[in-house]
Amino acid sequence: MTGSNDNERLVDELANLLNEAAEAHHKAFAATEGEDPDWPIWYADYLLEKMRQILKAKFTKSEIIYLLVSVDKKNRSVAPGAYWPRFYAKYFLNRYL
Numbered sequence: 730m731t732g733s734n735d736n737e738r739l740v741d742e743l744a745n746l747l748n749e750a751a752e753a754h755h756k757a758f759a760a761t762e763g764e765d766p767d768w769p770i771w772y773a774d775y776l777l778e779k780m781r782q783i784l785k786a787k788f789t790k791s792e793i794i795y796l797l798v799s800v801d802k803k804n805r806s807v808a809p810g811a812y813w814p815r816f817y818a819k820y821f822l823n824r825y826l
Contacts, residue, residue, distance in 0.1 A: 736822060742783055743818030750775045751814065769797040784825040796821065 750772055755763040757771070765771060773793040781787065800820040804813055 736826070739783065739822055739826075740815065740818045743780070743821055744812075744814040746776065746779055746783065747814035747817050769794045769801075772797055780821070784821065786825045788825075796824065 753775060754765065754768065754771055758765045773790045777790050777793060780793065797817075800817050803820065804811065804816050808816055
C-alpha cells in the first residue's frame with residue numbers, strides 16, 4: 730500500500746512532468762502562443778510512456794486524452810485558479826492508485 734509521503738512524491742513527480750509537458754507544448758506552438766485546440770492529443774503523445782512508468786499502470790493514449798479532457802473540465806469548474814499541474818496530478822493519482 731502506498732503511504733501519504735509516497736503519494737505526495739508521486740503528485741510532485743506528476744505535477745513536474747505536466748509542467749514540463751506544458752512548457753514543451755508552448756514551445757512547439759510558439760507561433761500561436763501555445764494555442765492548440767487539440768492539445769490533449771499532443772499532451773497524450775508526450776506523457777504516455779512517462780506516465781506509465783510513474784504510475785506503474787497500463788493505459789492507452791485514448792484513455793489519457795479522455796482523462797485530460799475530463800480533468801480540464803473539472804479543474805475549470807471546481808478550482809479555476811488552482812495550479813493546474815498539481816490538480817491534474819492528483820486526479821491521475823486518484824484514478825490509478
